[in-house]
Amino acid sequence: MNEQKNFEKQLWDYIDGLSSHEEKASIEKLLQNNIEWKNKYDELLEVQQLLRSSDLEQPSMRFTKNVMEEIAKFHIAPATKNYINNRIIWGIGTFFITLIVGFLIYGFAQMDWNFQDTSKPMVDLSKFNYGRFFNNNLVNVFMMVNVVLGLVLLDRVLANKRKKFQRDI
Amino acid sequence: MSTGLGDNEVISRVLQGEQGAYAELVNRYQGYVFTLVLRMIKSREDAEEIAQDVFVKAYRALADFRGESKFSTWLYTIVNTTCITFLRKKKLEVHxxxxxxxxxxxxxxxxxxxxxxxxxxxxxxxxxxxxxxxxxxxxxxxxxxxxxxxxxxxxxxxxxxxxxxxxxxxxxxxxxxxxxxxxxxxxxxxxxx
The missing domain is CATH 1.10.10.10 (Winged helix-like DNA-binding domain superfamily/Winged helix DNA-binding domain)
Structure with a gap:
């Protein structure tokens, strides 16, 4: 069965023009000498012909008119490259990468590399002083801004859903 | 009526403000787009609506077509994403x-x-x-x-x-x-x- 599939696959590659030079030469040789390959090749060629010759489906006669009426309401949007500043994208990327690298460096710095007991993790999380991170005013402000932003976002999502729901009704 | 212009030339004219030239692209590709959509969506009515949506989206984003690929390839990318969005939205059992x-x-x-x-x-x-x-x-x-x-x-x-x-x-x-x-x-x- 697998052999059959492989043999068909090779023939399809040959028909689609995807075979390498060596494969092409060996298949051509087989097609001349092996009746089984020749028959299969003819079968697949016929299927390919059928697939290519099927007609395209056509939409309604008014299709182009409908599209043109619809696009008359719009303008072509400016190309994305004109309003997306690559420097800003790079800036955001650099900020996040720096943040991640900073956390990693800090994390690795906390590890005890001479620790021998493999049954326990190198960083004892129970002894980790989380308070150190959250008693700083700057961090607290940062967290608060994030919470407010999260609430605003949630409010907008819910408002959109409410509008959509009312429209559906 | 065909103008005999290549896709890129028609696109240039549309981008220069000749909106009517877009009809040439619609006429040229509507059969391909509609067939592709119909084979994915399986409903003529929905397929017509989606195909129309594809051409509208393509028009609006035409300035983003940079000619790095054939126009048809770019257009079929829009067909693919629009159909996937539709199928996900409707959760159609088109298996x-x-x-x-x-x-x-x-x-x-x-x-x-x-x-x-x-x-x-x-x-x-x-x-x-x-x-x-x-x-x-x-x-x-x-x-x-x-x-x-x-x-x-x-x-x-x-x-x-x-x-x-x-x-x-x-x-x-x-x-x-x-x-x-x-x-x-x-x-x-x-x-x-």
Missing amino acids: SLDNEKIFEVADSKDSGFRANIIEQKSRVNMVNEAIAMLNPDDAEIITLFYKAEQNLEEIARILAIEANTAKVRLHRARARLKEKMEKHFSEEVKNIY
């Missing part, structure tokens, strides 16, 4: 099994009548029906390769996959098409497979 069931019911109801009809059908129609029974992914890749004249690199770009993956998916889609043809059109297929 081939449904179509198989329909055919099985038809077979059991009046096999003699069906046999007669099949005899009258051309082999091309048989292929079209077999493609309609495939799942949207298989139907899409077969249509892109055989009808929309896209090569594997272009299909890979449209579907956002590797060219090798596109090749494997095309092989699988053809194998499944063969299964459908052998199952549902065994008489006609005898002369081919």
